[in-house]
Amino acid sequence: MKDSDEPHPLSPARAPMKRQEPSVEQVEARRREREAEQLAWAERARAAQQPAREALELLLSLAERSDTGQARRAATFVAAVAGYQHFDMYSLRSLDVELSDAMLACLDGVRWAQCPLMDLVPRGRARIDQVCVDWGFKAP
Template identity: 50%
Template structure:
């Protein structure tokens, strides 16, 4: 009976083993030691960074949202536009030059939010209580327009 063979590289030189007949129709299984330890460590570090960025962004987003909800200063309108873009980037464009037009602390919070978006662990408005309702109210308060009246 002909059975497929598979190559293993556990030893310094490759050897050939005969696979069991049940493996003929399934994909070969990857041995748990097939992932290089350096790659596993890099993935672990990425996970830690993503978790940290998401945590920091939740705090930053809350501060920005409070400013957009309660402040009437010119920066609050820019903050509202930024928050709208992170809420729905297809409907509200993000102008990165807006980062230059706000105080350093505010732009730092905006950058924290962008870092969390990069890792894509959560939609930022979901990190705070009533985030969806509050964001819709900010969009309305500042007269930001949904395309096609959405």
């Protein structure tokens, strides 16, 4: 070990390093990056809405008109989106591809939501509430 007159780097005797302020160009570049990122997010959200609407319509229609196991899973998923029910994600593996893809499109719509998913379809809240009643799901 070498003896030195300099204090340890973490010692309070050492003067704190002065933070260098970013240049105007750096600040402006970061602002442009954030703006571009926000525009990309807005576009992604916009692009997710139509597939989510179509997917929710498919799932609601199935839950409203059928009483099969697939329809029950669709109803459970729709109820989960509204907060009425728990949905086991492993159920996706037991569904027809079209239905599991619809559920994933709904999840993408929830993820990038510009509005509640149920507002994307006509009478969405009322239809979901009725599906929950018809399938015996309780409100939270």
